[in-house]
Amino acid sequence: xxxxxxxxxxxxxxxxxxxxxxxxxxxxxxxxxxxxxxxxxxxxxxxxxxxxxxxxxxxxxxxxxxxxxxxxxxxxxxxxxxxxxxxxxxxxxxxxxxxxxxxxxxxxxxxxxxxxxxxxxxxxxxxxxxxxxxxxxxxxxxxxxxxxxxxxxxxxxxxxxxxxxxxxxxxxxxxxxxxxxxxxxxxxxxxxxxxxxxxxxxxxxxxxxxxxxxxxxxxxxxxxxxxxxxxxxxxxxxxxxxxxxxxxxxxxxxxxxxxxxxxxxxxxxxxxxxxxxxxxxxxxxxxxxxxxxxxxxxxxxxxxxxxxxxxxxxxxxxxxxxxxxxxxxxxxxxxxxxxxxxxxxxxxxxxxxxxxxxxxxxxxxxxxxxxxxxxxxxxxxxxxxxxxxxxxx
Ligand code: NZQ
Ligand code: ZN
Numbered sequence: 331x332x333x334x335x336x337x338x339x340x341x342x343x344x345x346x347x348x349x350x351x352x353x354x355x356x357x358x359x360x361x362x363x364x365x366x367x368x369x370x371x372x373x374x375x376x377x378x379x380x381x382x383x384x385x386x387x388x389x390x391x392x393x394x395x396x397x398x399x400x401x402x403x404x405x406x407x408x409x410x411x412x413x414x415x416x417x418x419x420x421x422x423x424x425x426x427x428x429x430x431x432x433x434x435x436x437x438x439x440x441x442x443x444x445x446x447x448x449x450x451x452x453x454x455x456x457x458x459x460x461x462x463x464x465x466x467x468x469x470x471x472x473x474x475x476x477x478x479x480x481x482x483x484x485x486x487x488x489x490x491x492x493x494x495x496x497x498x499x500x501x502x503x504x505x506x507x508x509x510x511x512x513x514x515x516x517x518x519x520x521x522x523x524x525x526x527x528x529x530x531x532x533x534x535x536x537x538x539x540x541x542x543x544x545x546x547x548x549x550x551x552x553x554x555x556x557x558x559x560x561x562x563x564x565x566x567x568x569x570x571x572x573x574x575x576x577x578x579x580x581x582x583x584x585x586x587x588x589x590x591x592x593x594x595x596x597x598x599x600x601x602x603x604x605x606x607x608x609x610x611x612x613x614x615x616x617x618x619x620x621x622x623x624x625x626x627x628x629x630x631x632x633x634x635x636x637x638x639x640x641x642x643x644x645x646x647x648x649x650x651x652x653x654x655x656x657x658x659x660x661x662x663x664x665x666x667x668x669x670x671x672x673x674x675x676x677x678x679x680x681x682x683x684x685x686x687x688x689x690x691x692x693x694x695x696x697x698x699x700x701x702x703x704x705x706x707x708x709x710x711x712x713x714x715x716x717x718x719x720x721x722x723x
Contacts, residue, residue: 331539332589340476340583341502344576348504349380352423352466353388355502359462360420364393364413366434368400368426372468375512381425381466393417395437398426401483401490401604401611402433404448411440411447414461421462424500427517428472428611431465432480435498438463450493451482457495466504469513470575471521471612473528473582475503483605489692490605492597505579507571515562519670520612521578522558526551526662527615528581531594534626534634534702540588547586548641553577555642559669595701596622599710602689607681616666617676621716623659626703627652634702635659660723667721674721676714686714 343351356363363385372378385392395413398406413419414437424434438460440447449455467475474480479494513521533547553573560570580586599622600614627635632651639645639658649657667674676682690710699705705713 331537332591334587334589336585338476338583338585340500342476342505342579343502344505345572346506346508348506349384352381352384352464352504353390356385356390356421356423356464357388359464359501361389362391362393362418362420364395364410364417364419364422364437366395366398366410366422366424366426366430366437368396368398368430370396371512372425375468375509377425377466377468377509381423385423393419398430398433400427400429401481401608402429404451404482404484406433407436407440407447407482410434410437414438414441419461421464423464423466425466425468427467427469428474431463431467431472431474431500432482434463434465435460435474435478435480435500436482439495439498448482448484451484451491452487452489454493457493457497460495460497462501463498464502464504465500466506466509467575468509469517469521470507470510470571470578471517471524473525473578473580475500475505476579476583479582481601481611488606490601492601503579505575507568507575510561510571510575511566513565515565515671517610518558518561518565518574519672520610520616522554522574522612522670523616523619523666523672524612525554525574525578525581527596527612527619529586530619531597531701532586532590532592533638534623534631535590535592536631536634536702537590540590543586543588544637548638550577550581550586551642555665562670592702593700595626595699595703595705598693598699599689599713602693603676603681606685606689607679609679609681613672613679616670616672617674617717617721618713620659620663620666620721621713623662625709625713625716627655627659631655631703656723663721663723675719676717677719683715683718686711690714
């Protein structure tokens, strides 16, 4: 078993009526607050008024940056970093989904350097410090509220690049499931697919040495499978929204990794799809994951798929491993494409094979993705091709 460090110091206020803590928490970091948000959903749901009232009541000075797009652009990060420097911001408050939170983390880091923040992604410039970030999450999906990562797009270069660095970890996150009641069924479904993928990227690993974490991941996946359809049907079902929200945080906050060091596979492939076609991240993952599973299933990996099928989908444990493995992939496809109603092929969302070669090259940096099964450029291209037609189990 590999050794590992466990250190997740984000303070979480979970549940309803916690916003009275916002002013005091922000005040710990100073007086000047930059509030960041997306295209306006926080105004429609009345959260903007509540947040700004708390900030004013605490005697803090408010600055704002809005318009952060899904698959957030480096230009928003640049703008935010500039405001931080110009206005001597003490703390950033990100209110929204993963895109707003991710962009804000890089603004916080960009505020502490005198070069273009795109260099954090294009050249891996060091991220040694960042201004403090506080978040109020409005969409359960990415886990950005409790991890130190972010993914930023550069439409000019058609790159979408992610990075995790400890200084960008949110200091405090407010997770009120009520704030996700207005997330539409499509985004709810995409969020569920994203969370499933975060867990599966770690779970599909042939190290058999940390069974307690496998068990926790199986419960997290069962939670998502149980509650995502409920939240789609009944958007204001508190129990469903709460279970999804807390599962989203724990799927990727580092806890389930333990000492597992294997690289992720579906995320690097998906980031190439959303970089070029600006599709929703969770949709891309839903389309890719069952194909990636089919591609990586063989005699050496079947036992893991068997474990997944039996413990997550409750399939008959007496079947041969390979049969159960195939059934488990079929059931995951059913969940994504029938239960959640997501489109099952790239063709259906208007994507053809034109860019597959360059996307595959970028996904593995021209080498090999050292994941569950190592994938070279040709393997990745093959997986993209499998995504062109509808999923048939
Ligand atoms: O922009 P607004 O108006 O806020 O609308 C958003 C956006 O249109 C809307 N929305 C959010 N909360 C809502 C709401 N609509 C109604 N009611 C609410 N309560 O939903 C749309 C999508 O929002 P976005 O933030 O883009 O979604 P998500 O949270 O799925 O974030 C996706 C981004 O996160 C990255 C993805 O690659 C993508 O760029 N990821 C970040 C990760 C991380 N930080 O660790 C890991 C993930 O794997 C992922 O790559
Ligand atoms: Zn993801």
